[in-house]
Amino acid sequence: MIHLRFARAFQMGIKSLRLHPLRSMLTALSVVCGVGAVIAMLAIGEGASFRAQEQFRSLGSNTIVIESIKRAVTKESQETNPIDRYGLTRLDLVQIHETIPDVELSVPVRDFRKDVWHKSRRYTDGKIVGTEYFFADVQNYKLARGRWICATDGVRGRLNQVVVLGSDVCAKLFPLEDPLGQTVSIGTKTFTVVGVMANQGGVVERKKLNLADLSKNVYMPLSTLSAYFGNIEVVRGSGTETRELVELKQIIARVADLEQVLPRAGAITHLLEKNHPEGDFRVVVPLKEIRQAQESARNFTLLLFSIGAVSLLVGGIGIMNIMLATVTERTREIGIRRALGARKIHIVMQFLIETLVLTTLGGLIGVLFGVCSPWWVPVIFRGQIAIVRVMTIVPSFLISAGVGILFGLYPAWRAANMDPIEALRHEWRAIEPGVVAWASCPWFSVTGETPVLRIGE
Amino acid sequence: MEVVVELVDVYKHYLMGGQTVRALDGVSLQFRRGDYYAVMGPSGSGKSTLLNLLGCLDRPTQGQYLLGGTDVSTLDDDQLSGVRSSRLGFVFQSFNLIPQLTVVENIEIPLIYQGVSPRQARARAHEMAAMVGLSERLEHRPTQLSGGQQQRVAIARALTNDPLVILADEPTGNLDSVTQHEIMDMFDVMSRDGKTIILVTHEDDVAHRARHVLHLADGKIVRIETSEDRRRRMGLAGGTA
Ligand SMILES: Nc1ncnc2c1ncn2[C@@H]1O[C@H](COP(=O)(O)OP(=O)(O)O)[C@@H](O)[C@H]1O
Ligand SMILES: [Mg+2]
Numbered sequence: 036m037i038h039l040r041f042a043r044a045f046q047m048g049i050k051s052l053r054l055h056p057l058r059s060m061l062t063a064l065s066v067v068c069g070v071g072a073v074i075a076m077l078a079i080g081e082g083a084s085f086r087a088q089e090q091f092r093s094l095g096s097n098t099i100v101i102e103s104i105k106r107a108v109t110k111e112s113q114e115t116n117p118i119d120r121y122g123l124t125r126l127d128l129v130q131i132h133e134t135i136p137d138v139e140l141s142v143p144v145r146d147f148r149k150d151v152w153h154k155s156r157r158y159t160d161g162k163i164v165g166t167e168y169f170f171a172d173v174q175n176y177k178l179a180r181g182r183w184i185c186a187t188d189g190v191r192g193r194l195n196q197v198v199v200l201g202s203d204v205c206a207k208l209f210p211l212e213d214p215l216g217q218t219v220s221i222g223t224k225t226f227t228v229v230g231v232m233a234n235q236g237g238v239v240e241r242k243k244l245n246l247a248d249l250s251k252n253v254y255m256p257l258s259t260l261s262a263y264f265g266n267i268e269v270v271r272g273s274g275t276e277t278r279e280l281v282e283l284k285q286i287i288a289r290v291a292d293l294e295q296v297l298p299r300a301g302a303i304t305h306l307l308e309k310n311h312p313e314g315d316f317r318v319v320v321p322l323k324e325i326r327q328a329q330e331s332a333r334n335f336t337l338l339l340f341s342i343g344a345v346s347l348l349v350g351g352i353g354i355m356n357i358m359l360a361t362v363t364e365r366t367r368e369i370g371i372r373r374a375l376g377a378r379k380i381h382i383v384m385q386f387l388i389e390t391l392v393l394t395t396l397g398g399l400i401g402v403l404f405g406v407c408s409p410w411w412v413p414v415i416f417r418g419q420i421a422i423v424r425v426m427t428i429v430p431s432f433l434i435s436a437g438v439g440i441l442f443g444l445y446p447a448w449r450a451a452n453m454d455p456i457e458a459l460r461h462e463w464r465a466i467e468p469g470v471v472a473w474a475s476c477p478w479f480s481v482t483g484e485t486p487v488l489r490i491g492e
Numbered sequence: 493m494e495v496v497v498e499l500v501d502v503y504k505h506y507l508m509g510g511q512t513v514r515a516l517d518g519v520s521l522q523f524r525r526g527d528y529y530a531v532m533g534p535s536g537s538g539k540s541t542l543l544n545l546l547g548c549l550d551r552p553t554q555g556q557y558l559l560g561g562t563d564v565s566t567l568d569d570d571q572l573s574g575v576r577s578s579r580l581g582f583v584f585q586s587f588n589l590i591p592q593l594t595v596v597e598n599i600e601i602p603l604i605y606q607g608v609s610p611r612q613a614r615a616r617a618h619e620m621a622a623m624v625g626l627s628e629r630l631e632h633r634p635t636q637l638s639g640g641q642q643q644r645v646a647i648a649r650a651l652t653n654d655p656l657v658i659l660a661d662e663p664t665g666n667l668d669s670v671t672q673h674e675i676m677d678m679f680d681v682m683s684r685d686g687k688t689i690i691l692v693t694h695e696d697d698v699a700h701r702a703r704h705v706l707h708l709a710d711g712k713i714v715r716i717e718t719s720e721d722r723r724r725r726m727g728l729a730g731g732t733a
Contacts, residue, residue, distance in 0.1 A: 043604075043610055050592050050593070051592055053592070054591075054592050367588070368590050368591075370588075371588045371589075371590060371601075372590075372601065372605075373549075373573070373576075374547065374549060374576060374582050374588075375576065375577060375582065375601045375602045375605060375649070376573050376574065376576040376577020376578070376601075376602050376605035376606060376653075377573060377577075377605050378569070378570045378573040378574075378605070379569060379570070379573075380570075381573075381605060455549050456544055456549050456550060459549075459584070459588070
């Protein structure tokens with residue numbers, strides 16, 4: 036049974052620590068840094084993870100993108116067949132839609148390069164994209180102004196000549212004017228602008244996945260595109276000219292159930308491999324990238340957490356160091372207390388509580404530092420964000436207390452197991468601060484110091 | 493009067509470099525309640541060893557120690573701590589106050605380790621401080637006190653748990669002669685109040701304050717005499733020299 040009341044012991048601990056205010060403060064500081072680092076590092080990891088996920092999510096986590104890719108064209112095949120025909124077909128689209136379960140929407144996309152004009156202004160990087168009205172919905176793509184192409188826009192016989200501009204196209208062609216209701220010309224045809232797209236996030240991520248930059252697109256109904264421009268695209272290379280027939284450049288399939296995205300992507304690949312043994316397609320699954328981003332963010336967090344944990348460990352070793360010095364320095368006090376009736380457990384508790392006072396005070400300040408990391412992290416590490424999860428705060432604080440117990444136990448145990456008679460003979464003295472570090476290193480013997488015996492008794 | 497301290501054929505041996513040092517070599521003695529003994533002897537004769545044994549800081553190699561009728565020579569470390577906090581009072585040569593604690597806090601230490609509630613301990617400490625005339629200095633630190641005042645705090649601390657025996661190891665060794673008398677007067681008062689006192693010294697005028705003088709040499713009791721006898725003997729010896 037420990038008779039010492041805890042509050043009193045705590046108060047006594049503070050009293051003893053105030054014997055060496057600077058030393059105590061420096062010791063607590065090591066815990067401040069340790070705990071602060073743990074929380075801040077976890078917050079930075081969390082921030083990185085959040086950002087990565089957020090950006091890939093803008094690609095549409097429940098979509099599967101299937102793209103046509105050009106096969107290598109051999110010389111003979113080019114000679115025998117002047118039109119290079121490859122890629123996805125309408126049949127693929129129908130089959131995907133009909134045979135793959137959970138595919139709730141499948142959007143065909145066809146595009147080609149052509150200059151877009153507005154009066155004398157010319158946009159050359161652009162792509163003319165023909166698609167269905169639900170493309171924007173599937174791509175999670177937002178309008179900045181006007182409207183998106185609608186179901187009636189492309190109906191045959193009523194060919195509304197409308198386009199929706201990507202943000203970059205709009206910025207270049209209409210730097211000052213209001214584009215809505217204005218016309219643009221593509222080839223010999225003229226179109227009315229009915230909408231402008233917003234800047235879509237995930238630009239870097241799309242590039243990473245080799246997907247086109249949406250801001251450079253000019254959208255129109257697929258039926259309009261086919262009716263006005265036909266199916267054959269003339270691709271001019273350096274000195275060569277090939278005619279290509281690609282029925283569909285892209286099919287975007289939306290899967291109802293997020294859990295089914297990966298298996299359905301596998302099924303689609305399997306289906307297309309049968310239709311296209313020559314392999315002129317590829318399947319891109321943003322979810323896979325999201326998962327990968329999560330995975331690497333988790334590893335990043337783990338790495339950062341280890342850094343924090345190591346600094347906490349270093350803090351703990353520092354504390355043990357100081358407490359060993361303190362115990363040596365206060366050998367006489369320990370002897371007196373033992374003579375006056377302190378049990379070993381009393382001495383253990385006394386020093387353990389002192390260590391705990393140091394580490395919990397340090398821990399509290401460290402928690403404050405860590406919790407403030409969303410404010411100071413972006414200032415110190417530019418471009419980095421920090422997100423503090425509430426569930427990391429209490430464990431971090433408890434860990435700091437745990438460090439106190441772990442690293443305080445040995446010095447306290449050592450204090451309690453001193454021979455009271457020897458301890459009473461020990462000279463009163465304060466060790467110089469510089470000496471403390473060496474005298475108390477666990478791997479240097481503290482007991483190696485010779486207790487000073489009083490002579491002439 | 494009842495016997496409070498009894499040593500029965502006690503030996504304390506130390507092993508030093510393969511050799512056995514017989515610090516106490518068959519000591520038997522009895523102290524009764526209210527006895528006042530001075531322990532004397534040349535350096536290395538075993539005075540400190542005897543006091544450590546009596547103070548339950550150490551255990552005999554062989555033999556029995558009965559304190560207040562109970563055999564304490566077989567108790568374990570925790571039990572000995574309990575005995576020290578409840579039945580013994582220590583006064584040291586170098587005062588041994590804890591520097592970061594105030595006067596009252598120093599005085600109440602034995603009570604705290606006994607498990608007395610902090611409030612009661614504080615009240616008792618105030619009482620003891622008043623008894624040694626330090627009521628005005630309760631919140632002072634030991635370093636703010638003179639040597640004599642510090643030893644008075646130590647005496648208050650030794651008395652706070654109302655011990656069976658008070659053990660003092662050269663309590664005036666670090667004091668000037670005026671203060672020495674002051675402190676020895678306090679021991680006289682304690683003795684008059686019926687405390688059992690065992691005091692190690694090698695100063696004659698301190699020894700003569702005690703009622704009996706016990707002489708040690710080579711770990712053995714060579715003589716126990718009353719201080720009057722000793723004074724007379726010393727006077728005789730002085731006369732013939
Ligand atoms: N811890 C110890 N280890 C070895 N020898 C000791 C120890 N303590 C005392 N001694 C020896 O025991 C003898 C008695 O010592 P002590 O009781 O201190 O004598 P005194 O106090 O009368 O000078 C001495 O020879 C001393 O060297
Ligand atoms: Mg001695």
